[in-house]
Amino acid sequence: MSSQTTKLKVDPRDGKLAMAHFYVAFIALTLGGLMGLLQTLVRSGKFELPWGIDYYQILTVHGVLMGLVLTTFFIMGFQYAAISRTAGTHSPAARRIGWIGFWVMTVGTIMAATMVLLKEASVLYTFYAPLKAHWIFYLGMTFVVIGSWLDGAAQIMTYARWRRENPGKPSPLLSFMAIINTVMWIVASLGVAATVLFQLLPWSLGLVDTVDVLVSRTLFWYFGHPLVYFWLLPAYMCWYAIIPKIIGGKIFSDSLARLSFILFLLFSIPVGFHHQLTEPGIDPAWKFLQVILTFMVIIPSLMTAFSLFATFERFGRSKGATGLFGWFKVLPWKDARFTVPFIGMASFIPAGAGGIINASNQMNQVVHNTIWVTGHFHLTAATSVVLTFFGITFWLVPHLTGRVLTKAMNKLAIIQGWVWFIGMAFMSGAMHFQGLLGGPRRSAYSTYGDSAQAMEWIPYQIAQAVGGSILFLGIILMIIIFVNLAFFAPKGEEEFPVGEAENLDEKAPMIFENWKLWLGITAALILFAYTIPFIDMIQNAPPGSPGFKTWGSW
Amino acid sequence: MHMHKFEKIWLIFGIGALVVFLSVVGVSAFYLGNKPPSCLTTIDPEKVDTQAPFDKPGLNKVEGKEWDYELVYVASAFSYNPTEVEVPLGAKVKVMATTKDVIHGFQVAGTNINMMLEPGYINEIVTTFDKEGEYLVVCNEYCGTGHHLMSSKIKVVK
Amino acid sequence: MAKAELKTNKKTEIEDSSSLKGTLASVFFLGIFLVVTWLSVYFLFLDRF
Numbered sequence: 181m182s183s184q185t186t187k188l189k190v191d192p193r194d195g196k197l198a199m200a201h202f203y204v205a206f207i208a209l210t211l212g213g214l215m216g217l218l219q220t221l222v223r224s225g226k227f228e229l230p231w232g233i234d235y236y237q238i239l240t241v242h243g244v245l246m247g248l249v250l251t252t253f254f255i256m257g258f259q260y261a262a263i264s265r266t267a268g269t270h271s272p273a274a275r276r277i278g279w280i281g282f283w284v285m286t287v288g289t290i291m292a293a294t295m296v297l298l299k300e301a302s303v304l305y306t307f308y309a310p311l312k313a314h315w316i317f318y319l320g321m322t323f324v325v326i327g328s329w330l331d332g333a334a335q336i337m338t339y340a341r342w343r344r345e346n347p348g349k350p351s352p353l354l355s356f357m358a359i360i361n362t363v364m365w366i367v368a369s370l371g372v373a374a375t376v377l378f379q380l381l382p383w384s385l386g387l388v389d390t391v392d393v394l395v396s397r398t399l400f401w402y403f404g405h406p407l408v409y410f411w412l413l414p415a416y417m418c419w420y421a422i423i424p425k426i427i428g429g430k431i432f433s434d435s436l437a438r439l440s441f442i443l444f445l446l447f448s449i450p451v452g453f454h455h456q457l458t459e460p461g462i463d464p465a466w467k468f469l470q471v472i473l474t475f476m477v478i479i480p481s482l483m484t485a486f487s488l489f490a491t492f493e494r495f496g497r498s499k500g501a502t503g504l505f506g507w508f509k510v511l512p513w514k515d516a517r518f519t520v521p522f523i524g525m526a527s528f529i530p531a532g533a534g535g536i537i538n539a540s541n542q543m544n545q546v547v548h549n550t551i552w553v554t555g556h557f558h559l560t561a562a563t564s565v566v567l568t569f570f571g572i573t574f575w576l577v578p579h580l581t582g583r584v585l586t587k588a589m590n591k592l593a594i595i596q597g598w599v600w601f602i603g604m605a606f607m608s609g610a611m612h613f614q615g616l617l618g619g620p621r622r623s624a625y626s627t628y629g630d631s632a633q634a635m636e637w638i639p640y641q642i643a644q645a646v647g648g649s650i651l652f653l654g655i656i657l658m659i660i661i662f663v664n665l666a667f668f669a670p671k672g673e674e675e676f677p678v679g680e681a682e683n684l685d686e687k688a689p690m691i692f693e694n695w696k697l698w699l700g701i702t703a704a705l706i707l708f709a710y711t712i713p714f715i716d717m718i719q720n721a722p723p724g725s726p727g728f729k730t731w732g733s734w
Numbered sequence: 735m736h737m738h739k740f741e742k743i744w745l746i747f748g749i750g751a752l753v754v755f756l757s758v759v760g761v762s763a764f765y766l767g768n769k770p771p772s773c774l775t776t777i778d779p780e781k782v783d784t785q786a787p788f789d790k791p792g793l794n795k796v797e798g799k800e801w802d803y804e805l806v807y808v809a810s811a812f813s814y815n816p817t818e819v820e821v822p823l824g825a826k827v828k829v830m831a832t833t834k835d836v837i838h839g840f841q842v843a844g845t846n847i848n849m850m851l852e853p854g855y856i857n858e859i860v861t862t863f864d865k866e867g868e869y870l871v872v873c874n875e876y877c878g879t880g881h882h883l884m885s886s887k888i889k890v891v892k
Numbered sequence: 893m894a895k896a897e898l899k900t901n902k903k904t905e906i907e908d909s910s911s912l913k914g915t916l917a918s919v920f921f922l923g924i925f926l927v928v929t930w931l932s933v934y935f936l937f938l939d940r941f
C-alpha cells in the first residue's frame with residue numbers, strides 16, 4: 181500500500197480542517213447527550229421539563245444533533261484525514277473546497293438549530309410533511325447537504341489525483357473505502373435534496389399551497405436508509421483497515437474488504453421501502469422486492485464478521501494462542517484504541533439481529549414505530565458506530581494536534597467504553613422489550629388514561645432513565661478525553677495506524693476501481709426498484725396536503 | 735481474489751438462512767394473505783367526514799363480505815374517533831382508518847395491527863380478534879404536542 | 893500465471909485446515925443467534941392477531 185505520495189503523517193493544514201469538523205461534532209455530542217438524558221428522565225414520569233420546553237422540541241434537537249450533525253461532521257473530518265494520510269496531502273484547491281463545505285454545513289446547522297430553539301420547527305429530524313416548519317429550517321438542512329457534497333468533492337479530487345499519478349494500481353484501501361462512502365452519500369442525498377428543494381421549501385415559503393406527502397416520504401427514505409450505512413461504513417473502515425494494525429495483526433483480505441464495500445454501494449440505496457412497509461399507497465409486491473434487496477445488503481456484513489474474527493484469530497495464533505478460542509484472550513484489551521471499537525463490534529451482533537427482524541416484511545408490524553426501533557438504532561448508530569468513532573478519536577485527535585494519548589487517558593477511555601456499554605445495555609435493552617409490548621417511540625411520558633398496558637411499560641421507561649443517566653456519564657468522560665487530546669495532552673507523535681494486508685502478493689482486481697461500472701449498476705438497481713412504484717404514486721396521487729403546525733409556540 | 739474455505743461455508747449458511755427467512759415471510763404474505771397493510775385507495779382528506787365508510791366511525795356489521803365487521807377509525811390531532819369499541823371475540827374484522835390532517839401511526843398495542851395513516855390515503859388490515867381482553871390503541875407516529883395523549887380502546891369480549 | 897496460482901493455493905490450503913477453526917465457530921454462534929432471535933419474533937407475530 182505504499183507509494184510516493186503516501187505520507188505517514190497527515191499534513192497539519194489538512195489536520196486543521198479535520199479538527200474543525202471534530203469540534204462541531206463534539207459540541208453536538210455534548211448538547212445532544214444532554215437532550216437524550218432529559219428525554220429518558222421525562223419518559224420515566226419522575227421529571228418534567230421546566231420553562232415551557234416541549235418534549236418534542238428537545239427530541240428534535242437530539243435527533244438533528246446526534247443523527248445528522250455529529251455523524252456527518254465526524255465522518256467528513258475522518259474521511260478527509262484518512263485520504264490525506266493514504267492518498268497524499270490534499271491540494272490547496274481541494275482544501276479550499278473542503279473549508280467551504282465545512283462552513284456551509286456549519287451555517288446550515290446554525291440556521292436549523294435556531295428555528296428549532298424558536299419553536300418554529302418541532303418536526304423531529306425526519307421532518308415529515310405535512311408538519312410544516314419554518315422555511316429557514318429547510319434551507320438550513322439544504323445547506324448541510326450541499327456542504328457535505330463540497331466536503332466530498334475535496335475527497336474525490338485527491339483520490340482522482342492519486343489514480344492519475346498511479347495508473348494501473350489499486351488505490352490505498354482506506355481511500356477507496358472513503359470514496360465509496362462519499363459516492364454513496366452523494367447519490368443518496370439527491371433524494372432528500374429533491375424533496376426539500378422542490379417540495380418543502382416552495383411550500384413553506386408559501387409559493388405552493390400543498391405537498392404530496394407520500395412522494396416526500398418516499399424521497400426521504402430513498403435517502404434515509406443509505407444514511408444509516410453512511411454512518412456505518414466509516415466504522416467498518418476502522419474495523420477492516422485500522423484495527424488490524426492497532427492489534428499488531430494483518431488485514432485478512434484486502435480484496436474481500438473492497439468487495440464488501442462495493443456491495444454496500446450497490447444495495448444500500450434501492451431499499452428505502454423497508455421503512456415504509458406498513459404504509460398505504462405502495463404495492464406490497466414492490467415492498468417485497470425492496471425487502472429482498474435489503475437482505476442482499478446483509479451479505480457484506482456477514483463477510484465483515486468473518487474477516488474480523490479471522491484477523492483476530494490469526495493474530496492470536498501468531499502470538500502462540502492455542503485451543504478454539506485461545507486467541508481471544510491475547511487481544512490487546514488494555515489498549516482503548518482496540519477495546520472501545522471492539523465493544524462497538526460486539527454490539528453489532530444484537531443490532532444486526534434486530535435489523536433483520538425489522539426488515540422482514542410483515543414482521544415489521546410487530547415492531548414498526550415502537551420504541552424497539554429506538555433501541556435498535558441506539559445499538560447500531562449510538563453504540564457500534566459511535567464507540568468506533570470514539571476509538572478513532574483516541575489516536576486521530578492527538579495525531580492531528582501533535583499530542584499523545586497518555587496512559588491515564590487510555591485508562592479513562594477504556595472505562596468510558598464500558599460505562600457506555602452498561603448504560604446502553606439498560607437503555608436499549610429496556611427499549612427493545614417495551615417495544616415488543618407495543619410501547620410507541622417518539623412519545624413523552626403518558627399513562628394513556630391509566631391503561632393497563634401502558635402501566636406495564638413504565639418500569640421499562642424507568643430502566644431507560646437509569647441507562648440514560650449512565651450514558652450521560654459516558655458522554656462527560658468522552659468530552660473530558662476529547663478536550664484533553666485536543667488542548668492539554670503532552671506534545672508528541674501519535675501514530676495514524678493503517679493496516680497491511682496479510683497476503684501482499686494478491687493485488688485487488690482493478691475492476692473495483694471502475695466507477696462507470698459500479699455507478700451504472702447502482703443507478704440501474706435504483707431505477708429498477710423505484711421507477712414503477714414512483715410513477716404509480718404520482719399518477720394515483722390524492723389531493724395534496726396543506727401545512728400543519730401542531731405544536732405550540734413560545 | 736481468494737476466499738477461504740471456512741468463509742465459503744459461513745456464507746453458504748448465512749445466505750441460506752436469509753433465503754429461508756425470505757421464503758417464510760414471502761409465502762406467508764402472498765399465499766396466506768399476511769401482506770403488510772398497503773391499501774391503495776385514496777380519499778380527499780378534507781371530506782373524510784362525509785365519505786363512506788368514514789361518515790360512520792365505529793364497528794359496523796357487514797354482509798356478503800369475507801369479513802363480518804368493519805371497524806372504522808378517523809384520526810386527527812390528537813384523537814381517534816371512536817374512542818372506545820367492543821368487538822365480539824372471534825369476529826373477523828376489517829380495520830379501516832384514515833387521517834384528516836397530519837400523519838399518524840395506528841397501532842393496537844400487543845397485536846399485529848400497526849399501520850401508517852397518511853393524509854389522502856385509507857389504510858386497512860383484516861384480522862380475527864381471537865384473544866379476549868382490553869387493548870390500547872396508540873398513535874405511534876409523531877403528530878404534534880399531544881401525540882402521546884392520542885389513544886383509543888378496544889375491548890374484545892365474549 | 894498458472895504457476896503462481898498453484899503456489900498460493902498450496903499455501904492457503906495449509907492455513908485452511910489449521911488456523912481458522914475459532915473463526916468458524918464464532919461466526920456460527922453469531923449465525924445461530926440471528927436465527928434464534930428472528931424465530932422468536934416470528935413466533936410472536938404468529939401468536940398475535
Ligand code: HEM
Pocket residue numbers: 213214216217219220239240242243246247250251304305306554558561562566621622623624647648649651652655
Ligand atoms: C446519552 C446518550 C443518549 C441518550 C440518553 C439517548 C436517548 C434517546 C431517547 C430516549 C430517544 C427516543 C425518545 C423517543 O422516541 O421518544 C432517542 C432518540 C434518538 N437518538 Fe438518542 N440517546 C443518546 C445518544 C444518542 C446518540 C449517540 C445518537 C446518534 C448517533 C442518538 C441518536 C438518536 C436518534 C437519531 C433518535 C431519534 C429521534 C427521533 O425519533 O426523532 N442518540 N435518544
Ligand SMILES: [Cu+2]
Pocket residue numbers: 404405408454455
Ligand atoms: Cu433502513
Ligand SMILES: [Cu+2]
Pocket residue numbers: 838839873874875876877878880881882884
Ligand atoms: Cu401521533
